[in-house]
Amino acid sequence: MSMEQAIRRLWIVILALCGLIAFGTLAFHLAERLNPFDSLYLTITVLSTVGFGDIVPETASGRMIYMMLVLVGIGIFGYAVSSIASLMAERSVFKLARGFLFLGGEEKLRDHVIVVGWNRVSKFVCDEMRVNGQKVVLIVEDDERGREASRAGYDALVGSPLEEGTFKAARIDSARAVVLTEDDPSKNLMTVLRVRGLSKEVKIIVVCSDDLMRSLFYRAGADRVINLANVSGRILASFVFEPLVAEVIEDLSEARIGLDARQLTFRAGRSYTVGELRSRGLKGIIFMVMRGEKKHYYPGESFALEPGDIIVLAGLKDHLDHDEKLLEGL
Structure with missing residues (x-):
């Protein structure tokens, strides 16, 4: 069952239950001449099968309403309670609610x-x-x-x-x-x-x-x-012949610690040379610059970066975090 189907089924059950409560409250109010609160109280006790017995229907029409609620309502109420309890036991009701709001709501x-x-x-x-x-x-x-x-x-x-x-x-x-x-x-x-x-x-x-x-x-x-x-086969082979190279590749593929590689778009208001960026504190290594369809590997100090260029930076994670903020501030 998809998330949308589960949410739809849950809403149908809730709406049916609310409709039964509203019907029972109004029906008992008219048939038994009870005040709205006592009518609601009697309806809830019938649907929940609690049955305290402090308020009971006294008229024939009231007893008919009671029997109808028992036959129809208990099934719906029990199904609703068991469905919600099952979803909560599986930690799914919170996921469904969060998914419903997150995927379809304001966020x-x-x-x-x-x-x-x-x-x-x-x-x-x-x-x-x-x-x-x-x-x-x-x-x-x-x-x-x-x-x-x-x-x-x-x-x-x-x-x-x-x-x-x-x-x-x-x-x-x-x-x-x-x-x-x-x-x-x-x-x-x-x-x-x-x-x-x-x-x-x-x-x-x-x-x-x-x-x-x-x-x-x-x-x-x-x-x-x-x-x-x-x-994976190429990396395994590298561990045999060039283990340090393989370690670097493996490290670069993980963003948690150590070396990292990051792709950034150069959005400065004007062009900057690599040397200018170094003087401003750039710490990572510019591995490649892609301009249009052309790739420029290891650009030198005099290479000018243009707005819209895509940069691949390599270095320690902390250094790349610093460089990303630096480039965003240009």
């Missing part, structure tokens, strides 16, 4: 990343996103994985990635990227087609271990197709 998602699937790969993806301060919304296909993701601290939508409504609930229109980590390449391919049909701008990144599918993903609209076996 509308923007510039977030949608991750499809919950497995070891997607967990590492989400953890790294969280370290970098990136908002993540997960799409999973069953409640069990949704609960696992929820316990890990991530917002999860339970629904099919092949359905348009699932991505609309995840705010595909304002998402920064979609990362597909499912093990089934055919399902990933159909998901790429679905996502690209909903948004021409969002970046689509696919995890795929089948080189034969690579070209199909690109034709379907994927921006990047990552073969984890190739990447």
Whole structure:
């Protein structure tokens, strides 16, 4: 069951229960000539099966109302209580409420990343996103994985990635990227087609271990197709021949501690040379500058950075935090 369906079912039960309470209160007020509070009190005791017996219907019409509420109301009331208790026991009611408000309310998602699937790969993806301060919304296909993701601290939508409504609930229109980590390449391919049909701008990144599918993903609209076996295999080989190089690569891939790499857009009001930035306190190493479609590796001191250039900085995490603030202040 998707999050939207669960919320809809819960609202239907709540509205039906409120309607029964309103009906019972009004009916007892008219039939038994009770004041509104006593009518409400009697209705609640009937629906909740408490039955203190201090107020009982005395007229035939009142007893008819009582029997109707017992037959109809107890079932709805019991179902509502058991549903809410079950959701609370699974720590899902708070997740549903928070998801409902967060995904559809005032705090509308923007510039977030949608991750499809919950497995070891997607967990590492989400953890790294969280370290970098990136908002993540997960799409999973069953409640069990949704609960696992929820316990890990991530917002999860339970629904099919092949359905348009699932991505609309995840705010595909304002998402920064979609990362597909499912093990089934055919399902990933159909998901790429679905996502690209909903948004021409969002970046689509696919995890795929089948080189034969690579070209199909690109034709379907994927921006990047990552073969984890190739990447991990190269790093493993580097640990044999160049262990220090492999350690640096591994360190750069993690944002928690040590070395880090960061992609920034140069938004200064004018051009600056690398030397000028150094004199202003730039600490990281400018690994690459991308201007248009051209890449400039290791630019020298005289290289002039232009507004709109994309910079890849490498260095210690604390230094890069400092450099990011420095560049934002230019």
